[in-house]
Amino acid sequence: MLESREAVLALTTQLVNVESIVNTAGEKTIANSLYKIIADLPYFSKNTSYLTLEKTINDIHERYNVLAFVKGTKGTSNRTVILMGHMDTVGIDDFNQLKDRACFPDELMEALKQEELPVSAKEHLESGDWLFGRGVLDMKSGVASHLFLLQYYSEYPEELDGNLVLLAECDEEDSSHGVLSALKVLKSWKEEHGFDYVAAINSDFVSPRYAGDINRYIYKGTVGKLLPSFFITGAETHVGSCFEGLDPNFIAAELTKQINYNPELCNEAFGETTVPPVSLKQTDLKPSYTVQTALSAYVYYNFFIHSWSPKDVLEKLKEQALIAFERALASFDERYKRYSAASGEPYVELPWAPRVFTYEEMEQMLVAEHGDAFVRHMNEFKEILLQNQELDTRMFAARVVEEAWKWMKDKNPAIILFYSSLYSPRIELTGKTSREQALIDALDEAVEAVQPSYQHPIVTRNFFPYISDMSFVALSDDQEGINAVSKNNPGWGTKHYVEYQDIRELNVPVINIGPYGVDAHKKLERMEMTYSLEVVPNLTNLVIRKLLA
Template sequence: MLNCRDEIFFLTNQLVNIESIVNTEGEKEISQAIYTLISSYSYFRDNPNRLIKQRTLNDDRERYNVVAYVIGTKKKSNKTVILMGHLDTVGIDDFNHLKEKACYPEELLEALKDEQLPRLVESHLNSDEFMFGRGVLDMKSGVASHLYLLKYYSEHPEELEGNLVVVIECDEEDSSHGILSALPLLKQLKEEHQFEYVGAINSDFVSPRYEGDPNRYIYKGTVGKLLPSFFITGAETHVGSCFEGLDPNFIAAELTKQINYNPELCNEAFGETTVPPVSLKLMDLKPSYTVQTALASYVYFNFFIHSWSPKEVLDKLKLQAEIAFDHALTAFKDRYQLFSEMSHQPNIDVPWQTRVMTYEEMDQLLMTEHGDAYAAHMAEFKQKLLLDSELDTRMFSAKVVEEAWKWMGDRSPAIIVFYSSLYSPRIEVTGKDELEKNLIASLDLAVSKMQPNYSHPIVTRNFFPYISDMSFVALSDDEDGINAVSSNTPCWGSKLFVNYQDIRDINVPVINIGPYGFDAHKQYERVELSYSFEIVPNLTNEVIQNLLKS
């Protein structure tokens, strides 16, 4: 086994000390620090062209990836393993009064001893087996593990029967500009050096799946993530005559009730099940207070997938929206009837019908009705929206749908279903081809070798359960699935674009061997030292060796 614990501990601490919150100057600072560190290795002093600081592409913000590679000398081979990990973190506001210590693990550890802590956190704090701080788990300890292996093989290329490429990317926590920018560079290296990418190893964090779970997980492939969104229009009215109109918030509430936590929308594959969708935004689009009901509401949901395509998800959610609309109209009619009886007023027939369509269906309808005039107007409208750099893809998309809706001849109440953010594709690694078979076999062999050195079970599962940049090195979706994303994302081609051909050109099976700990993205974020700083790098190393020999 590699004797790596102390060095990875030191590297992790150094990386955590650099506050590298996504979408801040800290991303630039840490990429420069990592670049400077790798530059100090003698291998890269002798081969400076094998270390690259790459600015992200099509990005409003200046930030960088760091990419380095070692060409092995043990045996001439084009086989190449990719190690990947991200350098950015989420914010530190959740540390509250300990915010200033969030990036200083030793100081934070001492400060936490004076706090009233949950029992499990307190036991970990007093065990000397955990490091606390922002990014220790997600995922600077994983980056430290990769940096250790990069340094090791830069000093011992004679032990490498192939090649090793390390990609340390920015912006994983938001829009994945980092990995998407790295793909063309990986393709360039592939062409220049005839690299044959045989597997990728991510080192994002893993955690217990339930309280008391003793296992340490390794994941083959990853969950996919979508952001299905709903633009809901009603019929405006004065609140004093509320039954003369239809409040879109009423429909939005019914829609949220229908979709939120709904087990019917969990996607099971290979014996593993996603969590159900949960709402991340529920609002109306009134700019200020008036006594008129809102014209429109906006709702979006987190949605995980294992085997469903983005097209299948749209179909399922269109059906759920129709059910919700039916329920809303039924409840409206029942309440109107009861109010009419109480107030001794006539009950007028409700004119509205359930009406749900996708953004693609609405867009095609408007193109048929209005042609070039509509297309030119929407193109100009999107260009104006781009001038507002603070407008994220979610609100950008909502405004595009809202503007397109104004062109509709029939503006009776409706729900428009669309996607409003980056699609992180699902990846299945099941042994469907030789690359996947070799990666799975290499992983299984590595686990069987390392398990005797660690007391807790090391268990392999099929889908990494969190969003990660693993999604962008391979594709399991077909053309129809991908086209459903581009055709139903209103900001596509203006605020958001992904060149899926870049992913297909790399298309390497990917696994996650990551540090173990608790409370990522929370104030008690912590990483377990023995597994993360000893087992993880050694497991990764065994997979590298097995893959290059296979």
């Protein structure tokens, strides 16, 4: 077993001290810092071309990935293992008056001793085995673990029959520009050096799954994440004649009631179940106050998948949207009748019926009706919209749908379903290929070897439960599933584009062996040092040695 604790702790602290909040200049700073750490190693002083600082592609921010590799000299194998992890963090505003200490663990922990803390956090703070600070858990200790192993094998390349690649990527916390850009470098190295990528090991954080859970988890593959979005049109009216129109917010509220926390929309696979969808935004699109009801509303939901494809999700949500629309109209009708009875005003039968379209269906209708005129107009509209860099991909998509809707001849209320953000693909690791089985066997043997020396159970599960860059090194979806994303994202090809073919060409089986802790993305973010600094590097190393023996 490698003596890793002090070295990984020192590297973790060094990385945490660099504030590297996503979408800020700090991402560039930490990339330069990490590059220098690696460049100063004797191996890379001699092999300068084995280390690169690569700017991200098609990115409005200037930021970089750091990639390096060690070529083993034990034999002639081209087998190559990728160690991957992200350098960016979420923001530090939640630290409030301790904001200036958020990236300095020792100072932060000293200050926290003067604060009222939850019982568990207080116990951890006093234990001496927990490190607090922004990024210590998510996921600079994981990057430090990988860096430690890169350094070790740069000193002992004769122990590797194969190659070891380090990928430290930026922008994991927002749009994954880092890993998507890095695919180009990995592909070029494959061609230039003959690398045969047999496995990837991510080192993102792991946490208890429920209160009292003492397990430390390792994950094979990862959950997929979609952002299904709904543009909802109503029938505008003056609020004094409210039953003469249909408020799209009323439909949106029923839609959220139907989708939010709905267990029917949990995806079970291999005995593991995703959490249900939850709303991330709900708003109407009125630019300012008027006494007219809104013309349209916009809602979107987080949606995790294990085995469903993006196409499956569209089909399921189209059904749910239709149910919600029917219920909204039934409720509207019932209330209208009650109001009419109470007021003495006549009841008029509702003129509306539920209508739900995917963006692809609406676009096909509009192209059929208006031809090139519609296509030209929408292309020009998107180009103008792109000039507003403050418009994120989600609102960009909504504005495109809103503009397309103006071309619809039938303006009766409707729901348009689409995707408005990055699809992080699901990955299944089942042993269906020899490479997958080799990685699973190596992981099982590593856990079996390490478990006796660590007090808590180390448990392997099938799907990493959080969004991570693991999603972009392999692809379980077929082309039909990917087409459902590209054809139903209104910003595709302009505001948003992903070379999913790059992922399919790499297609390397991936696992996650990461630091253990709690409260990631929160003020009391912290990691357990014994597991994170000792167990994680050694588990990872045993997997490497098994695959590159």
